[in-house]
Amino acid sequence: MAVLGIFLALGLLMFMAYRGYPVILFAPIFALLAAVLSGLPLLPTYTEVFMVKTVGYVKLYFPIFLLGAIFGKVMDDSGAARSIARGLTERFGSKQAILAVVLTCAVLTYGGVSLFVVAFAVYPFAAALFREANIPKRLLPATIALGSFTFTMDALPGSPQIQNIIPTTYFKTTSFAAPTIGIIGALLVAGGGLWWLNRRKNRLVESGEGYGDHTINEPEMIEGEKLPPIWLSITPLLLVLGGNALFTYVVLPGWYPESLLKQYEGLQIDKVLGVWALILALVVGIAFALALQWVYQKKDEKEAGTGKSKKSLANTLTAGAVGSLLAIMNTASEVGFGNVIAALPGFKTIADFLLSMKTSPLISEALSINILAGITGSASGGMSIALDTMGAKYLSWAVSAGIDPELLHRIASMSAGGMDTLPHNGAVITLLAICGLTHRQSYPDIFAITVIKTLVVPIVIAIALLTGLV
Template sequence: MIGIIGLLVAIGILAFLAYKGVGALPLTIAAGLVVIVSNGMNLWESFSEFYMNGYIGFFKSYFLIFASSALYAKLMEDTGSAISIGYKFIDWFGKGRAMLVVLLATSALTYGGISLFVVVFAVSPIIMVLFKEADIPRRLAMGPLLAGSAAYTMTVLPGSPQLTNVVPTTYLGTTLTAAPVFSIIVGLLMFVVEYAYLKWEEKRLRAAGEHFTYIEGTDHTMYQIDRSQLPSATKSFIPLIVVVAMIVGLRKVMPSAASIVLAMTVASAIAMIFNWDRIKDKKELLNKGLGGAIGAIAGPCAVVAFGGLVQNSPAFQNVVAWINGFNMNPYITGVTATAIISGITGSSSGGVRITMETFAQQFIASGANMDYMHRLTSIAAGSLDTLPHSSGLFLMFSWLGLNHKQGYRFVFVTTVLVPFIFTIVCTAAVIALGL
């Protein structure tokens, strides 16, 4: 019990310190100490093995993705390509639909295979243009960015290539399109609710007198250039199209990480060739673009490291055993276990993976419909996974020049509250209908 209380206190510390603006490394070390002491773990082993294995493991798995993506984002922004794309979206849809454009663009990229850790690099320069022209507070960008990448496209829509939808297939024998009709209906309903909330927030913030602001310390002049001086929209769209096309097209040819790095590298090369004369200092651009990956990946690494330490604590094992001890409806067991474990680890894919490793055979033996089990656990994984200590949040907040205090409200509603409500309603509906 002391260990479990310590685990909850540690997560509370993470949330509190994040709101106070403390960096990921010191706050995860502080929270990690609470877990270690309350669980009677060896101090040196916990940090040198469990914590560092998580840190190094994430760095090793994602650094090349972060580096290639950061370079792509820098090139698209500095060459004016992203700005040109943003203005073209305004021409097509108008300033009043800036929120909808960002939500749909993020959704399309995520559904196309670009991960949450990458989509922020591709979309953030476009967000700056759209939100500036529509005079929407920059902190609200966390809403459509997270709703489009970490809600319905990640967990609900059939065929999603995101890990949260992929993991159940390896344990339950299902496919990526499990329960397709049910998934489409739920996905559309979730999209409508998310968009309605974001428009309400936009009106509320505007009525409160909030306006768009640039990221502190960045060069604002690139967004104040005459449109006639920008590269053509057609030329600007090509690198973005290449990214999506290569990631989707190479999905079955090579590992997803390799396809993302290759796609981002090729797109960056195209953007540089198309805008060769526009880049005044190519060496500086490359240095800043690739160097930006170091700062971007540091926060997520630290949070994943904390998650690795937590997963090796006795309290975490006790929580899993506690859930397993309940004799509940298999669907309720599935969503409860997935939501709680995703919340503790701060990871939807990690939560659903641990749940499946622990309960998959029990689910199959229960006689429940595995397609609906797949879909319900995926939805549940996308509920509590984005509590304040979620690793992806530290990347997105940092990249957009924000902190938890400024933007977590929008994250909580779009990726915790709404998915959590849908989890309860969908589970109740499946059980009531005898599916």
């Protein structure tokens, strides 16, 4: 009955998410259903497991969600994100439309812009480029996903995305952990994804399929829109990346004297360094992007007369803050759901099996995180659950096996970004809605990118173990 309860709860959550119902509401309902079927008391499980883990996740990562959402919104409202998208697509042209879209998304996500904001910002230019090149539009969501949801999200060292920050609190690493393996993995994912998309494009075009006739969410480009120059637009992204490295390795280590930190019982600098560094880096990026928005907003107001701009500072900050609340609460609810599942007897059997595997801790870690990311439909949620329940054991296992914790970090991040993009994944559903396409039209190619990303993980594990790069 315990195992049945787990599968029933997971199946129902996936079904409701696929149908567009809010995860924040149904995650606790189905978690408690699984708990009751496993013989656990209803209310204590809700208040002492679900809510405790949900609130714990918010406590750790809310600043990153908040600042990341605000940064993305400021980049959008200032015109910087559109400037980068337009500049790169114009430079590559229609002959390299797929590569142009992937690189544009990669630049934005690696610079710290939220995945959802990237999709909104890039889509109008990407759709126009695909239409000009007569590339089937059905490939567009997978193209955006490759640039946004894969190698820049969790493989490249220093990525400011949450999926690359979470492991720092468990393994006492930084966001730049295992740089060589991360770069190798990123090149494999990007190369494999581009190969798949161009192969699909050639086959579809040969069969006579073009961009197609689409009426849902077809973008209308704003002719003559005044945008900041691309070199200025990319500066906030460089400030986030450079600031992250500067705060991680130069400023924060030793910044506070030990005598001052003694009053914070249980505080370990190694566990919060990655979060602190990214918070400060995002603040720097936001400040510059706000200055950019103010300058170009004043220009627009001057040309338009005395009318007040709709993209005021108050509106921008409010929209970013509100967007962050929904994002973190959805993810935190999935974390709470997963931790209730992790507390059930049936899950303990699975965990014991993964930890007792006579193999490398890297393989066991990759399997457990991929499974949980797929179950929850969330990379950060699945990784948090796996590391909450088994992170300390993986660290101990790795140390005893002579494996650098930095490699644990990189494999954890890359594994989380594998099977998380199953059909019930919130980012996938949002991306398809932005593009005006359906799962039936575009999901097979998104799934192919997901499979490529998942298969690269064991490859980089093998490379790391055979060569001793880390």
